[in-house]
Amino acid sequence: MLTEYYDKIENYLIETFGTNFIFLTLIITTTIAMAYFIFISYIITQLDKRYFIRRQISAVDVSVPTHLKWINSNVTKLVNMAKMIVGVSFLLIGLVMLVLPGQGLITILIGISLLPFPGKNKMEKNILSRKSVRSSLNWIRIKANKEPFIFD
Secondary structure: OHHHHHHHHHHHHHHHHOHHHHHHHHHHHHHHHHHHHHHHHHHHHHOOOOOOOOOOOOOOOOOOOHHHHHHHHHHHHHHHHHHHHHHHHHHHHHHHHHHOOOOHHHHHHHHHHHOOOOOHHHHHHHHHOOHHHHHHHHHHHHHOOOOOOOOO
């Protein structure tokens, strides 16, 4: 019964789109998935092994000349806006990857770490409490000859 259902879907797709379109779609999605995995792996391997340990870092008072304060303020705002846009994008992509193939929880974790909101640390700890997420992160780092993350 299941094979008949898949045969009907296959015939419908081939009649509707054609084999060349389906083949091209498979090649494009596979290439994007591989590029995404390489990108995420690069980000994970560039983080410090103590990244997930939260420490209180005191703010250092850096005196900036008056004529540069407005530039520093605008650049900071632009960087924060870019971080939020990238964070929301990663969060949405990660949510989609919970249903589709991909590293959904890791992508959500990266998105959350870029967004400023109350309860962020608690949410990160909740995701990092999963053994599968920790082992995936450390597996990527070990394959890149980096030391594993320290979580607590």
